[in-house]
Amino acid sequence: MIANEIIKRPLITEKTSIQKELYNQLTFEVDRRANRIEIKRAVETVFNVRVSAVKTLQVTGKVKRRGRILGKRRDWKKAIVSLMPGERIDFFEGV
Numbered sequence: 001m002i003a004n005e006i007i008k009r010p011l012i013t014e015k016t017s018i019q020k021e022l023y024n025q026l027t028f029e030v031d032r033r034a035n036r037i038e039i040k041r042a043v044e045t046v047f048n049v050r051v052s053a054v055k056t057l058q059v060t061g062k063v064k065r066r067g068r069i070l071g072k073r074r075d076w077k078k079a080i081v082s083l084m085p086g087e088r089i090d091f092f093e094g095v
Contacts, residue, residue, distance in 0.1 A: 001031065001033070001034065001038065003041070003042035003045045003046050004042075004046065005031060006030055006031050006034045006038055006039060006042040007028050007029075007030055007039075007042050007043065007046060008028070008029045008030060008031065009028070009029050010026065010027065010028050010029075010091055011027040011028060011029055011078065012091065019080070023082070024082065024083045024085070024087070024088075025080055025081065025082050025083070026043075026080075026081045026083065026089060027078060027079070027080050027081070028043070028078070028079045028081065029076055029077070029078060029079075030042075030056070030077050030078070030079045031077065032058075032075070032076065032077045034077070034079075035056075036054040036055075036056055036079075039054050039056065039079045039081070040054050040081070043081050047089050049083055049084075049087040049088070049089060050083065050084040050087050051081055051082065051083060051084070052082045052083065052084045053081075053082040054079055054080070054081050054082070055079070055080040055082075056077060056078065056079050056080075057077070057078050057080075058075065058076075058077055058078075059075065059076050059077065059078050060075050061073030061074050061075045061076070
């Protein structure tokens, strides 16, 4: 797989912002078929940083209902990437 296909988007929430500041960790939504080694290589090539560790978890989609009709959100995979000391990625540089 290509690096741009593995990393779908960064997850930017309050919790991930705290992780970024305190622990130098970034969170991404990644392809469900990608493993830790592929995710590590993709982050290193796309953002030009060194990665120390990758933790992955499967997120199951929530069941939602609209009246009598039940639906389900899609399942997806989350990757928490720890960067080496001194490395940094800024998503909003100009803001």
